[in-house]
Amino acid sequence: PHVDPFDLVIFGGTGDLALRKLLPALFHRFVDGQVPAASRIIGVAREGLDDAGYRGLVRDVLADGGGASEQIDAFLPQLYYLPLDARKDEGWDTFAALVNEQPEHIRVFYLSTSPELFVDICNRLGANGLNGPNSRVVLEKPIGRDLASAMGIIEAVGRVFSEAQTFRIDHYLGKETVQNLLALRFGNALFEPLWNAGHIDHVQITVAETLGLGRRAGYYDRAGALRDMVQNHMLQLLCMVAMEPPASLSPDAVRDEKLKVLHALKPIDMRNSAQLTVRGQYKAGAIDGERVPGYLEELDDGQSSTETFVALKAEIANWRWAGVPFYLRTGKRLSARLSEIVVAFKSVPHSIFDATAGPLAQNRLVLRLQPDEGVKLWLTIKHPGPGGLRLRHVPLDMSFAEAFGVQQPDAYERLLLDVVRGNPTLFMRRDEVEAAWRWIDPILAAWGGAGELPRPYAAGSWGPSAAVALIERDGRTWNEDS
Numbered sequence: 146p147h148v149d150p151f152d153l154v155i156f157g158g159t160g161d162l163a164l165r166k167l168l169p170a171l172f173h174r175f176v177d178g179q180v181p182a183a184s185r186i187i188g189v190a191r192e193g194l195d196d197a198g199y200r201g202l203v204r205d206v207l208a209d210g211g212g213a214s215e216q217i218d219a220f221l222p223q224l225y226y227l228p229l230d231a232r233k234d235e236g237w238d239t240f241a242a243l244v245n246e247q248p249e250h251i252r253v254f255y256l257s258t259s260p261e262l263f264v265d266i267c268n269r270l271g272a273n274g275l276n277g278p279n280s281r282v283v284l285e286k287p288i289g290r291d292l293a294s295a296m297g298i299i300e301a302v303g304r305v306f307s308e309a310q311t312f313r314i315d316h317y318l319g320k321e322t323v324q325n326l327l328a329l330r331f332g333n334a335l336f337e338p339l340w341n342a343g344h345i346d347h348v349q350i351t352v353a354e355t356l357g358l359g360r361r362a363g364y365y366d367r368a369g370a371l372r373d374m375v376q377n378h379m380l381q382l383l384c385m386v387a388m389e390p391p392a393s394l395s396p397d398a399v400r401d402e403k404l405k406v407l408h409a410l411k412p413i414d415m416r417n418s419a420q421l422t423v424r425g426q427y428k429a430g431a432i433d434g435e436r437v438p439g440y441l442e443e444l445d446d447g448q449s450s451t452e453t454f455v456a457l458k459a460e461i462a463n464w465r466w467a468g469v470p471f472y473l474r475t476g477k478r479l480s481a482r483l484s485e486i487v488v489a490f491k492s493v494p495h496s497i498f499d500a501t502a503g504p505l506a507q508n509r510l511v512l513r514l515q516p517d518e519g520v521k522l523w524l525t526i527k528h529p530g531p532g533g534l535r536l537r538h539v540p541l542d543m544s545f546a547e548a549f550g551v552q553q554p555d556a557y558e559r560l561l562l563d564v565v566r567g568n569p570t571l572f573m574r575r576d577e578v579e580a581a582w583r584w585i586d587p588i589l590a591a592w593g594g595a596g597e598l599p600r601p602y603a604a605g606s607w608g609p610s611a612a613v614a615l616i617e618r619d620g621r622t623w624n625e626d627s
């Protein structure tokens with residue numbers, strides 16, 4: 146589809162997210178012809194680089210990612226760089242002049258910085274007249290570190306950019322499988338009648354990473370897994386599973402339904418957090434046969450009570466979901482990179498089979514986000530051949546790569562172009578961000594109040610044993626065979 150020329154400014158242009166995700170995503174869109182020739186990508190950060198230095202840096206990253214060198218050569222001339230400090234006046238005139246060279250372009254200001262800088266940057270963009278009708282601002286998560294700071298940021302940014310100009314990104318919403326959840330739930334007659342407490346036993350959402358801290362200690366150690374992953378990505382996934390059918394895919398129809406789910410989450414606080422949450426921190430261990438250091442060893446001062454793992458049991462108090470647990474777990478330095486949503490259906494009410502047939506198992510619908518995106522539906526069938534009726538549990542298995550023979554685009558590719566085109570459906574509205582914090586804050590308070598250290602787990606494991614106990618206490622298990 147056609148895209149008009151645009152200018153995209155990345156604040157934090159030399160940071161981890163810009164280099165690992167944003168620039169490769171833009172490069173892929175460029176290769177597919179969706180970054181028109183006149184478009185400019187302007188990296189901005191405090192480092193004293195120039196255009197050539199920045200292009201060199203980006204070249205290395207794209208080449209490491211397997212980009213073809215002719216295509217990289219063609220892409221790099223669209224990149225520019227300007228040193229700029231959000232907290233100092235110098236350079237902003239030059240920056241405004243550079244942006245104003247293209248008055249007709251859609252302007253996207255992507256704030257890939259710590260949220261503490263969002264307000265300063267927006268104020269300066271406003272003061273330089275860069276918040277006109279063709280400007281849009283993208284805010285990376287997490288917005289703030291609790292409800293109060295998030296509201297402060299949202300209001301201050303809102304004085305410069307209108308809600309329609311503000312895109313609060315949660316890149317999980319750009320993942321192919323997450324959008325596929327909409328297609329599966331609302332494009333098939335099969336699932337929706339069963340999609341409720343009458344037929345669903347529980348839901349599990351796992352986002353497991355093998356990565357550790359990398360270059361991000363400064364940010365991550367102040368955030369922790371609850372703020373980094375649960376407040377945004379995990380709750381958004383939960384909303385997509387649990388929301389009522391929106392009347393259409395219009396931005397507000399979808400976001401209204403997600404908001405209702407967030408409002409219906411049962412509070413977790415001092416009274417119940419010890420039963421419903423587990424926090425962990427990784428120690429040294431091995432992943433794929435390679436030794437990796439513990440979290441504390443990766444920090445400069447070697448001290449921290451920040452969690453790198455969270456498991457929790459959430460519940461949605463409404464008619465559709467009453468009594469259905471949603472088990473969430475996420476962590477760094479786990480055994481494998483694996484993200485999936487598992488919807489486990491209730492067992493059949495009565496077994497007609499005798500003991501020799503083997504046990505009956507639950508039907509499970511597994512939506513795999515990564516790696517190898519796909520959908521599996523676990524069914525019970527008869528083991529083929531004579532020898533009596535023996536039951537087997539096997540999946541109807543669809544890998545998107547096999548079914549469609551295409552590499553899935555990265556979530557950021559889709560979302561960056563949504564911003565350029567001005568489509569906010571897959572971005573978080575202000576009230577969603579606030580509602581998510583409103584649920585998270587009491588958990589943070591309970592943890593702080595209890596003053597407990599996170600439980601240790603070995604890098605390369607599936608987290609602290611308490612996370613297994615959390616689900617096994619209820620007679621259930623984390624999905625193993627996905």
Ligand code: BG6
Nearest residue numbers: 286316354356373374378484515
């Ligand atoms: C980011 C978090 O939002 O998501 C990171 O800040 C995390 O800590 C990343 O590594 C995971 O994203 P993905 O797309 O690799 O699953």
